[in-house]
Amino acid sequence: MSGITGILRRFPSAQMAWRNLGRNRVRTALAALGILIGVVAIASLGIAGAALQQQATADLGSLANEVTVSSGADSDEEGVSREQTEEIRGLVTDAEVVPQRTDATTVSSRGRSARVSVTAVTKPDVLYDVSSGEAPTQLQNGALLTNSTARELGLELGDPIEYNGNVYRIRGLIGSEQGFGGGGDELVVPLSAIDQDHYDTVTIVAADGDAAVAITETLNERFNRDGRDENEELSITNFADAQESIGSFLDTLQVALLGIGSISLIVASVAILNVMLMSTIERRGEIGVLRAVGIRRGEILRMILTEAAFLGIVGGLVGVVVSLAIGFVAFQLITGDPMGVLTWASLRYLVYGFGFAVGASVLSGIYPAWKAANDRPVEALRG
Amino acid sequence: MSVIELIGVRKEYESGSETVVALSDVDFSAERGRMVTIVGPSGSGKSTLLNMIGLLDTPTAGVVRLDGRDVTDFTEDELTEERRTGIGFVFQDYHLLPMFTAVENVELPSRWDTSLDRRDRAIDLLERVGLGDRLDHRPDQLSGGQRQRVAIARSLINEPEIVLADEPTGNLDRDTGRTILEELTRLKDEENIAIVSVTHDEQLVEYADRTVRLVDGKIEGQ
Ligand SMILES: Nc1ncnc2c1ncn2[C@@H]1O[C@H](COP(=O)(O)OP(=O)(O)O)[C@@H](O)[C@H]1O
Ligand SMILES: [Mg+2]
Numbered sequence: 194m195s196g197i198t199g200i201l202r203r204f205p206s207a208q209m210a211w212r213n214l215g216r217n218r219v220r221t222a223l224a225a226l227g228i229l230i231g232v233v234a235i236a237s238l239g240i241a242g243a244a245l246q247q248q249a250t251a252d253l254g255s256l257a258n259e260v261t262v263s264s265g266a267d268s269d270e271e272g273v274s275r276e277q278t279e280e281i282r283g284l285v286t287d288a289e290v291v292p293q294r295t296d297a298t299t300v301s302s303r304g305r306s307a308r309v310s311v312t313a314v315t316k317p318d319v320l321y322d323v324s325s326g327e328a329p330t331q332l333q334n335g336a337l338l339t340n341s342t343a344r345e346l347g348l349e350l351g352d353p354i355e356y357n358g359n360v361y362r363i364r365g366l367i368g369s370e371q372g373f374g375g376g377g378d379e380l381v382v383p384l385s386a387i388d389q390d391h392y393d394t395v396t397i398v399a400a401d402g403d404a405a406v407a408i409t410e411t412l413n414e415r416f417n418r419d420g421r422d423e424n425e426e427l428s429i430t431n432f433a434d435a436q437e438s439i440g441s442f443l444d445t446l447q448v449a450l451l452g453i454g455s456i457s458l459i460v461a462s463v464a465i466l467n468v469m470l471m472s473t474i475e476r477r478g479e480i481g482v483l484r485a486v487g488i489r490r491g492e493i494l495r496m497i498l499t500e501a502a503f504l505g506i507v508g509g510l511v512g513v514v515v516s517l518a519i520g521f522v523a524f525q526l527i528t529g530d531p532m533g534v535l536t537w538a539s540l541r542y543l544v545y546g547f548g549f550a551v552g553a554s555v556l557s558g559i560y561p562a563w564k565a566a567n568d569r570p571v572e573a574l575r576g
Numbered sequence: 577m578s579v580i581e582l583i584g585v586r587k588e589y590e591s592g593s594e595t596v597v598a599l600s601d602v603d604f605s606a607e608r609g610r611m612v613t614i615v616g617p618s619g620s621g622k623s624t625l626l627n628m629i630g631l632l633d634t635p636t637a638g639v640v641r642l643d644g645r646d647v648t649d650f651t652e653d654e655l656t657e658e659r660r661t662g663i664g665f666v667f668q669d670y671h672l673l674p675m676f677t678a679v680e681n682v683e684l685p686s687r688w689d690t691s692l693d694r695r696d697r698a699i700d701l702l703e704r705v706g707l708g709d710r711l712d713h714r715p716d717q718l719s720g721g722q723r724q725r726v727a728i729a730r731s732l733i734n735e736p737e738i739v740l741a742d743e744p745t746g747n748l749d750r751d752t753g754r755t756i757l758e759e760l761t762r763l764k765d766e767e768n769i770a771i772v773s774v775t776h777d778e779q780l781v782e783y784a785d786r787t788v789r790l791v792d793g794k795i796e797g798q
Contacts (some may be wrong), residue, residue: 486684
């Protein structure tokens with residue numbers, strides 16, 4: 194405190210402002226509390242948004258190199274034909290092309306049953322990461338099952354599982370948090386397990402997101418454009434697009450969250466306006482004396498603006514500390530890594546929150562300051 | 577030469593549809609080393625006159641000269657500067673800042689001029705009004721008389737030519753009032769300043785070198 198006093202001695206307006214805030218501590222604390230809440234609203238909502246964004250990016254990141262092909266809107270076929278698949282293989286050279294057939298079934302074991310989606314593929318190792326067991330290049334008469342489903346049904350590696358009249362042995366368990374939207378119950382069987390001629394989807398796994406976008410373009414050119422007419426024979430999607438649209442949705446969400454936060458800061462600055470107005474009215478005579486003994490209008494103005502700024506700085510600083518704590522919790526809950534908050538992408542909301550707090554407080558101080566500075570000293574002294 | 581001079585000063589206040597003439601055709605002057613006391617009944621225009629002398633208000637008509645310079649048409653900012661460098665004020669209600677110590681209150685009018693450090697002069701002035709052992713006391717730790725002494729020390733911090741005191745003893749008992757006026761008289765001689773005080777207490781007129789009597793906004797005998 195003596196350090197502050199020493200510095201303030203050289204800036205009389207700031208010293209006056211500081212002392213005045215100490216005069217009615219309860220009022221000062223309440224005004225700063227309003228600002229604190231505003232900062233916490235802005236900063237913690239912003240940080241939570243950043244955590245969501247980071248998690249979404251991480252989830253989608255693993256899928257961004259995949260292109261999914263299925264039957265198009267203008268196609269007469271039920272899925273993707275063998276001929277089309279061969280043609281895709283011809284067009285796409287540096288990527289794995291994995292045709293799939295899909296189904297849904299109910300799997301039972303030891304009296305318990307679970308509804309699962311069934312995917313029949315040739316190369317499960319390209320599409321799935323297993324948490325235990327293995328994902329072989331060919332399943333033959335083996336199967337993969339999501340971890341959580343296996344736990345639910347009390348199934349382990351090597352246990353038999355029946356689908357469509359055939360028995361498969363569980364060779365691997367798929368990590369339950371596999372990719373965005375992961376966690377759904379899934380059974381993976383050999384391609385031959387589903388008896389149909391066409392494929393429901395064909396997944397193309399490219400080297401990276403850019404390659405996936407290029408493949409999408411090539412395939413669209415071949416299958417979906419007839420001269421200048423659009424004719425969607427195959428629906429070709431990649432997650433780079435999905436990532437972009439989810440990204441822009443999250444951006445919108447972020448703006449909405451910040452908007453909510455800003456409203457509470459506006460409420461807080463109205464409280465500051467009120468407090469500053471009350472305190473300048475109470476001190477009218479005192480300010481009149483200062484003006485009488487030769488203190489300039491500009492100095493009175495600066496003194497009261499400084500007072501408002503101090504309220505913003507004090508409320509803002511405490512708000513930043515509280516928001517950082519909330520940020521750690523939000524990152525722990527959303528991404529599982531509390532230290533993830535320590536990046537500019539989320540820390541910047543602390544800077545914004547603090548900046549807005551000081552800005553809003555000073556803005557609220559302008560009218561009371563202007564009013565006090567321009568009060569004629571004779572009038573102020575008469576009371 | 578007069579420090580301050582008012583020539584034919586008139587002051588009117590508009591209150592509603594009525595015009596109140598608070599001062600009419602007043603001539604006034606004050607010199608260094610002299611105390612002029614303005615007396616008169618309540619509402620006779622004493623405070624209004626003191627506000628004109630202190631450049632806190634401007635006359636409706638007439639001329640105000642400070643050190644021979646016509647300051648009648650000065651802007652508010654120019655008048656503020658003249659008050660800061662040339663005029664000290666003592667008020668009936670002391671008007672000290674409650675969050676500041678005695679010495680900080682005394683220093684206050686000099687603080688915004690960063691080229692000055694008047695801490696030593698502030699201490700010296702407080703010692704001269706007998707408050708050398710109360711430098712770091714806050715106003716609420718001081719008696720009325722002590723507070724008014726702090727206010728007197730404050731009025732002198734910027735080495736003014738003139739000190740104005742509106743009912744400086746109005747809130748004090750008679751004995752304390754006397755000591756305050758003795759203090760003012762002594763400092764007036766030491767600092768060679770002009771003092772203009774206002775009082776409604778006829779007993780205190782004995783400290784004045786000259787007395788001006790106001791009745792209904794006019795100086796008696798003028
Ligand atoms: N700001 C003002 N507006 C209207 N009337 C005023 C104002 N100031 C003073 N007056 C009037 O001027 C007259 C003189 O007032 P004042 O100088 O305060 O008298 P005193 O100090 O002698 O008691 C009174 O009638 C008072 O009501
Ligand atoms: Mg009066």
